[in-house]
Amino acid sequence: MAVARMTKAQVVIHGAESDEVVREIYNLGLIQAIEVLEQEEPFCLSSFAGKGAQQIGKLDPQLREVTHALDILAQYDESGREIIENFVTLKERVSRDEMLRVRKEFDAPEISRQIQECAAALKHLKEQERWLKDDIALLSTLEPLPFPIQELRSTSLVKNVVGQIRKENVEALLQELERREDELFWEEIAVEGQFVYFLIMFSNAPAAGNGHVQEAVPTILEQHGFDSIDLSSYSLTTADELQRLSQELVGIQERVRNAKEELRGFVRHSVSFKIIEEYLQNEIERCKDLQNFAGTQKVFFVEGWMKQSDKPALERGLHHFQDATEILYEDADEDDAAVPVILENASYIQPFEIITRMFGVPKYNEADPTPMLAPFFFLVVGLCLTDAGYGIMLSLFMMWLMKKYVLDAGTIQLARLLFYGGLSTIVCGALTGGWFGTILDELPTALSFITELKKAFTVLDPMKKPIEFLVLALILGYIQVGYGIFLKMKHRIHKGDLSGALLDEGIWLIFINSLFFWMIFSVTGFGKLLIGQGIIATCQGFAALSGAIRIWMHDRGNSNVVMRLLSGVFSLYDIVGVFSDVLSYSRLLALGLATSVIAMIIDMLALMTSGVPGIGILIGLVIFCFGHVFNLVINTLGAFIHSGRLQFVEFFSKFFEAGGKKYKPFKFKSRYFEITD
Amino acid sequence: MVGIYLAILGAALAVGLAGTGSALGIGIAGQAAAGVVAEDPEKFGKVLLLQALPGTQGIYGFLAGFLVMSKIGMLAGNVIAIDVSAGLQIFAACLPIALAGLSSGIYQGKVSAAGIFLTAKRPEESGKGLILSAMVETYAVLGLLATFLLLNGIQV
Numbered sequence: 073m074a075v076a077r078m079t080k081a082q083v084v085i086h087g088a089e090s091d092e093v094v095r096e097i098y099n100l101g102l103i104q105a106i107e108v109l110e111q112e113e114p115f116c117l118s119s120f121a122g123k124g125a126q127q128i129g130k131l132d133p134q135l136r137e138v139t140h141a142l143d144i145l146a147q148y149d150e151s152g153r154e155i156i157e158n159f160v161t162l163k164e165r166v167s168r169d170e171m172l173r174v175r176k177e178f179d180a181p182e183i184s185r186q187i188q189e190c191a192a193a194l195k196h197l198k199e200q201e202r203w204l205k206d207d208i209a210l211l212s213t214l215e216p217l218p219f220p221i222q223e224l225r226s227t228s229l230v231k232n233v234v235g236q237i238r239k240e241n242v243e244a245l246l247q248e249l250e251r252r253e254d255e256l257f258w259e260e261i262a263v264e265g266q267f268v269y270f271l272i273m274f275s276n277a278p279a280a281g282n283g284h285v286q287e288a289v290p291t292i293l294e295q296h297g298f299d300s301i302d303l304s305s306y307s308l309t310t311a312d313e314l315q316r317l318s319q320e321l322v323g324i325q326e327r328v329r330n331a332k333e334e335l336r337g338f339v340r341h342s343v344s345f346k347i348i349e350e351y352l353q354n355e356i357e358r359c360k361d362l363q364n365f366a367g368t369q370k371v372f373f374v375e376g377w378m379k380q381s382d383k384p385a386l387e388r389g390l391h392h393f394q395d396a397t398e399i400l401y402e403d404a405d406e407d408d409a410a411v412p413v414i415l416e417n418a419s420y421i422q423p424f425e426i427i428t429r430m431f432g433v434p435k436y437n438e439a440d441p442t443p444m445l446a447p448f449f450f451l452v453v454g455l456c457l458t459d460a461g462y463g464i465m466l467s468l469f470m471m472w473l474m475k476k477y478v479l480d481a482g483t484i485q486l487a488r489l490l491f492y493g494g495l496s497t498i499v500c501g502a503l504t505g506g507w508f509g510t511i512l513d514e515l516p517t518a519l520s521f522i523t524e525l526k527k528a529f530t531v532l533d534p535m536k537k538p539i540e541f542l543v544l545a546l547i548l549g550y551i552q553v554g555y556g557i558f559l560k561m562k563h564r565i566h567k568g569d570l571s572g573a574l575l576d577e578g579i580w581l582i583f584i585n586s587l588f589f590w591m592i593f594s595v596t597g598f599g600k601l602l603i604g605q606g607i608i609a610t611c612q613g614f615a616a617l618s619g620a621i622r623i624w625m626h627d628r629g630n631s632n633v634v635m636r637l638l639s640g641v642f643s644l645y646d647i648v649g650v651f652s653d654v655l656s657y658s659r660l661l662a663l664g665l666a667t668s669v670i671a672m673i674i675d676m677l678a679l680m681t682s683g684v685p686g687i688g689i690l691i692g693l694v695i696f697c698f699g700h701v702f703n704l705v706i707n708t709l710g711a712f713i714h715s716g717r718l719q720f721v722e723f724f725s726k727f728f729e730a731g732g733k734k735y736k737p738f739k740f741k742s743r744y745f746e747i748t749d
Numbered sequence: 750m751v752g753i754y755l756a757i758l759g760a761a762l763a764v765g766l767a768g769t770g771s772a773l774g775i776g777i778a779g780q781a782a783a784g785v786v787a788e789d790p791e792k793f794g795k796v797l798l799l800q801a802l803p804g805t806q807g808i809y810g811f812l813a814g815f816l817v818m819s820k821i822g823m824l825a826g827n828v829i830a831i832d833v834s835a836g837l838q839i840f841a842a843c844l845p846i847a848l849a850g851l852s853s854g855i856y857q858g859k860v861s862a863a864g865i866f867l868t869a870k871r872p873e874e875s876g877k878g879l880i881l882s883a884m885v886e887t888y889a890v891l892g893l894l895a896t897f898l899l900l901n902g903i904q905v
Contacts, residue, residue: 430877539901666809
């Protein structure tokens with residue numbers, strides 16, 4: 073129920089067996105490697121560091137190749153993604169033997185080379201396809217040409233130009249051409265989109281007196297933005313050329329299809345590629361960690377953090393090598409900030425670790441706040457989502473999710489947390505009379521016993537008695553805030569600062585509690601009774617006494633009496649902090665109401681539309697289903713976030729510092745697979 | 750008649766302004782989300798969650814509007830003839846959620862967008878982005894609470 077006790081394990085291995093022993097330690101996965109910071113004379117890190125770096129240098133390009141192949145295959149993978157994969161990572165089950173077999177037998181470099189060749193060929197083919205399509209489009213536009221293309225060769229006397237010009241520039245060009253009407257022939261071939269296509273013929277012969285037409289015309293054409301088209305590669309008639317090109321296109325498209333098929337064929341290797349990819353990733357990590365270990369020529373030295381409770385497991389695992397190894401332990405010092413933190417909790421508390429981790433892992437010398445926040449969080453989520461119907465839906469959905477899919481450890485914990493939230497909501501919903509809104513109030517008289525049953529469970533309906541619900545929420549907040557201060561006191565006593573803890577936190581707790589009870593008793597009219605007056609007087613007395621002690625004791629170290637008293641008086645202002653923390657819990661009323669009122673609105677809409685003759689019932693049912701699912705999603709999100717926020721800001725701030733280091737073990741990590749034995 | 754008009758105006762402002770706050774906030778966050786998903790489609794679920802956070806202001810505004818409608822009897826089909834002073838009271842009671850919803854929605858959207866960028870760089874810390882965004886929502890919650898308590902106390 074706490075932060076696991078850690079120890080520094082030092083394994084000294086006789087050189088000859090060092091590789092195998094390190095491999096065994098890796099398989100056991102119990103140790104986090106420590107960086108060896110000091111280099112002492114007998115240890116030379118350089119050769120091992122060098123070997124590690126070399127190995128990483130070899131593995132990195134292999135990893136890149138495999139990742140590249142996986143990316144290509146992902147484009148041709150036709151197996152649909154489940155919708156849930158957008159939110160969660162699903163894992164595949166693979167047996168350990170299968171993984172080893174794939175690593176030994178699968179020729180990743182060869183197959184990824186084939187895949188890349190195929191992909192490159194496909195790219196080339198697609199380019200060709202594009203060019204062909206462009207050519208076909210062009211020739212189709214030029215179909216109205218009056219002569220076959222082959223005859224459009226320029227002769228010695230006549231030059232032919234076919235080209236395109238933008239519509240806007242046609243007028244200007246024609247005007248220009250008309251001035252030289254006697255020397256030119258032009259005809260409009262076609263209009264396609266923005267362009268107009270022309271055939272222009274003019275004299276090619278450099279004879280005197282023709283005004284240098286063969287130079288003038290191209291200049292004119294260029295000036296007006298006339299682009300000539302090169303048709304020299306075509307020799308047949310337009311129709312024949314089109315046919316030829318179309319046949320070529322069909323051929324290319326066939327080859328494109330084949331290439332895609334081939335690539336699709338490689339998709340079956342995706343799983344093997346993933347196994348290899350993860351193997352390479354882990355090997356690279358392992359080499360990096362290896363660089364932290366040290367050795368001489370005869371001896372290899374592994375140093376790492378592990379749980380004290382894992383000592384027997386480590387010794388058992390290395391039993392085989394016990395002649396070649398020696399294990400030394402050094403238990404971690406309480407205040408060492410470098411010790412990584414592992415949280416250990418009972419399995420029903422573990423889902424709440426998500427909340428703690430979101431904020432930050434506790435320091436090694438701090439208590440794990442998870443079991444303390446668990447009951448409050450459990451309760452607060454239920455109060456925010458006050459609808460038993462939603463609780464049932466949420467819990468059932470989480471159970472189904474965990475059964476149907478293989479999830480990674482973190483997601484399973486989240487699903488369990490949501491499951492607990494659902495359970496809490498069922499209880500709170502039943503107590504506040506929320507079962508899918510107020511639909512149960514509208515049942516026909518035959519089923520009215522259900523309504524009676526629901527009323528029997530209802531203790532406090534926030535819609536009818538909001539102020540009472542608010543007071544309940546505030547009291548819950550006060551209890552949690554008080555508990556937080558109490559935990560701080562406990563922590564300080566544990567550290568040995570008994571007097572400080574009692575004088576600061578202890579007195580403060582007495583002060584605020586005496587004020588609290590004074591207020592409670594006065595407001596509830598207890599004061600009318602004699603015993604009530606006595607109790608109230610006692611509370612007042614305690615308040616005055618503890619207030620005075622606080623004023624005097626708050627700034628104990630100060631020798632200046634006036635300053636000491638002043639800062640003590642100012643410290644009483646902290647009561648405002650307590651107020652604001654408690655008031656923050658009023659959001660429980662707001663959130664609880666939000667869920668209930670929207671559920672009620674959906675019920676009303678569903679009932680109203682089901683009055684419509686014919687399809688009314690159907691519409692009503694659709695509104696009911698979608699509306700409540702929407703409300704569930706939105707309010708579950710809000711409930712969890714606000715509950716978490718209350719823990720972080722109002723509860724943790726009283727006693728919890730966080731800032732511990734995460735635990736990163738020297739072991740094989742898989743993102744895609746769950747390995748079965 | 751003026752009283753009913755004022756009450757309806759209050760409800761309209763509650764729904765409209767709080768809805769505007771949510772729309773602007775979710776819009777800002779959504780633009781950030783689309784950018785992140787363009788680079789890495791795997792993060793869609795996480796950024797969707799962050800984008801959805803500023804949505805609650807609109808819902809709270811709707812809630813307030815609904816409460817007004819039920820208070821003046823509009824939902825039952827039988828509108829009560831409330832006088833001008835009651836109408837003004839209802840109008841004033843709607844202002845907390847209207848204004849708090851508008852401003853907190855926009856700013857929560859901005860924090861959500863920043864949280865989405867945080868998730869792009871460090872996907873495992875998306876929870877922290879969620880909490881940072883939820884801090885802004887406190888004021889919308891308080892606004893709703895104030896509106897609710899005020900509406901509760903008005904006699905028609």
